Amino acid sequence: MATNLSVNGSRLWDTLMVSAGIGTGPRGGIRRLTLTEPDRAMRDQLKAWAAEGGYALSIDRLGSMTLRRPGTEPDLPPVLIGSHLDTQWAGGRFDGILGVLAGLEVLRTLDDLGIATKRTIEVVNWTNEEGARFSPPMLCSLAWSGQATPEWVEGRIDRDGIRFGDALAGIGYRGPEPVGGRRIDAYFELHIEQGPALDAAGVPVGIVTGGYPSCGMRIAVEGETAHTGPTPMAERHNALVGAAMVAVAVNDIGWAHAAVDAKATAARLDLVPNLPGTLSEYAELFIDMRAPAVETLETMKASLRAALPDCAARSRTAIRIAEEWGFGVFGFDAELIGLLRATAERLAIPTMDLRSQAGHDAYHVARVAPACMIFTPCKGGITHNEAEDIDLSATLPGVNLLLHTALARANR
Numbered sequence: 001m002a003t004n005l006s007v008n009g010s011r012l013w014d015t016l017m018v019s020a021g022i023g024t025g026p027r028g029g030i031r032r033l034t035l036t037e038p039d040r041a042m043r044d045q046l047k048a049w050a051a052e053g054g055y056a057l058s059i060d061r062l063g064s065m066t067l068r069r070p071g072t073e074p075d076l077p078p079v080l081i082g083s084h085l086d087t088q089w090a091g092g093r094f095d096g097i098l099g100v101l102a103g104l105e106v107l108r109t110l111d112d113l114g115i116a117t118k119r120t121i122e123v124v125n126w127t128n129e130e131g132a133r134f135s136p137p138m139l140c141s142l143a144w145s146g147q148a149t150p151e152w153v154e155g156r157i158d159r160d161g162i163r164f165g166d167a168l169a170g171i172g173y174r175g176p177e178p179v180g181g182r183r184i185d186a187y188f189e190l191h192i193e194q195g196p197a198l199d200a201a202g203v204p205v206g207i208v209t210g211g212y213p214s215c216g217m218r219i220a221v222e223g224e225t226a227h228t229g230p231t232p233m234a235e236r237h238n239a240l241v242g243a244a245m246v247a248v249a250v251n252d253i254g255w256a257h258a259a260v261d262a263k264a265t266a267a268r269l270d271l272v273p274n275l276p277g278t279l280s281e282y283a284e285l286f287i288d289m290r291a292p293a294v295e296t297l298e299t300m301k302a303s304l305r306a307a308l309p310d311c312a313a314r315s316r317t318a319i320r321i322a323e324e325w326g327f328g329v330f331g332f333d334a335e336l337i338g339l340l341r342a343t344a345e346r347l348a349i350p351t352m353d354l355r356s357q358a359g360h361d362a363y364h365v366a367r368v369a370p371a372c373m374i375f376t377p378c379k380g381g382i383t384h385n386e387a388e389d390i391d392l393s394a395t396l397p398g399v400n401l402l403l404h405t406a407l408a409r410a411n412r
Helices: 009-020 037-053 097-112 139-143 150-154 164-170 197-201 239-256 294-315 334-346 361-365 392-410
Strands: 055-061 065-069 079-083 121-125 186-192 205-211 214-222 263-272 282-290 318-327 351-356 372-374
Touching: 009 037, 009 097, 009 164, 009 372, 009 392, 037 055, 037 065, 037 097, 065 097, 079 097, 079 214, 079 361, 079 392, 097 334, 097 392, 139 150, 139 197, 139 361, 150 392, 186 361, 186 392, 197 205, 205 214, 205 334, 205 392, 214 294, 239 263, 239 282, 239 294, 282 294, 294 318, 334 372, 334 392, 361 372, 372 392
Parallel strands: 079 121, 079 186, 186 372, 205 351
Antiparallel strands: 055 065, 065 121, 205 372, 214 282, 214 318, 263 282
16 A cells, blocks of 8 residues: 555644634633534534535434445445544543544545545544543443443433433434444544653654553432531531542542552532532532553452441441443454554554553444554643643644555455
């Protein structure tokens, strides 16, 4: 295969900047929570780009959007390129977005060059990757891979009590297609690193060998409302206090395993009634723990379970783990990793092997199909922050690697 095939970098950047103008945050990033009006507007834009390029667009029951460039042998399982267009509350302009729009650029480049492929190439925008509105993250690729039902996803509730299914219907993107249940040949996901390693080393491409085993939990704390003034300390059952004690225990567990690069985070706290002058009767604490080894993660989880009875006794509340989820245990497909390495060497692109410490839809796809990931640098490793930034010249080698490897896989 020729080494001089290259995407149109200026067009890719222009496409990214159109996205950056949809749901722009107060500090120049993006606030595009899933299934909100800005998300609908971005979906409309992707739909328009699909029509402009002549790509068939399908939408599944959970709103995941797939653009299709047909192959000459359409009965063969397709090659997928994917990521997400939703963002965090204070999100950057490239997290997830680069992966979807790089996939679109691959389709456009193949059209520009008049290159046909045996297999169909599809670009997917997964709904609710971030989990910033509906937990857990990577919610719809979880269902696509058969690990959850669409009904369960549709019943998820945001902090305002709105059901996922109702929010999806509200923006008009509940599609007719089934969720998953079909064969694919391979899945490629390009993503900014969300860490500083590539940027610090001046290396343009990270080949992701796998993820950090990760666990998320929703911890419920049940107490009792009472007046903060006359209620004696001995009669208090403050759910906020119980949740705070769990949060401290989680933080301590993270520090206890920090030497091996493990992390434990108390990330979100919801309270009822959450008012001055009143003790809270209910609290929900969302936490996550990540570690380089499954054994370490299991030790951390056991430490948390062991800490909960003391937190409950000291706060005079009832504390339980209401939900638990996990990801990142599987490594990515060895054959696809080999293809990435060999192609990068042929294209003279320097690479670095990395493991991802963040969540990605590729983890769930990897349970049912060959999957791999390409990382590109982000400045200073800043992410989940409106200051997140990239340099186009440092990004294009990764996008060109995506072009060449997806093309090779689609023609096998």
